[in-house]
Amino acid sequence: xxxxxxxxxxxxxxxxxxxxxxxxxxxxxxxxxxxxxxxxxxxxxxxxxxxxxxxxxxxxxxxxxxxxxxxxxxxxxxxxxxxxxxxxxxxxxxxxxxxxxxxxxxxxxxxxxxxxxxxxxxxxxxxx
Numbered sequence: 247x248x249x250x251x252x253x254x255x256x257x258x259x260x261x262x263x264x265x266x267x268x269x270x271x272x273x274x275x276x277x278x279x280x281x282x283x284x285x286x287x288x289x290x291x292x293x294x295x296x297x298x299x300x301x302x303x304x305x306x307x308x309x310x311x312x313x314x315x316x317x318x319x320x321x322x323x324x325x326x327x328x329x330x331x332x333x334x335x336x337x338x339x340x341x342x343x344x345x346x347x348x349x350x351x352x353x354x355x356x357x358x359x360x361x362x363x364x365x366x367x368x369x370x371x372x373x374x
Contacts (some may be wrong), residue, residue, distance in 0.1 A: 247370065248275040250341040254360030256317040257369065258299070261341065262360055265348070269318050269357060272345045273305060273336060276370050281307035284336040287329040289346055295321045298356050302347065305336065318356045320349040 253261040259277035263270045278284065286306040296302050298319040305312050326345050329335060336344040351357065361369060 249363040255366035258315040262317040320351040324348040
């Protein structure tokens, strides 16, 4: 399982990474491996607002469809439009080209409540 050393992780298997005043989010390497081949990603509109842990989209694979939960509340400032035509980027590069949304956090302290990499690894091990 690959981790992003600067990202934080949610129990619902999304990651969040600070980028200036914004947070970039996607699903973890563990999540994309569990889903297998991603075939479709449904994302919100720019300007949509969410509270922490709200459903912000859906990812569908050849195995299943899973809701996406926002790890930090805020207003969506960008969505990864490349995923419309190439959803497999989520499998190929979940922490890079497979990012899903950028947002302006309503409460930046929520980021600090997320798990670091070591805590997330332990959580995944417990879950298995």
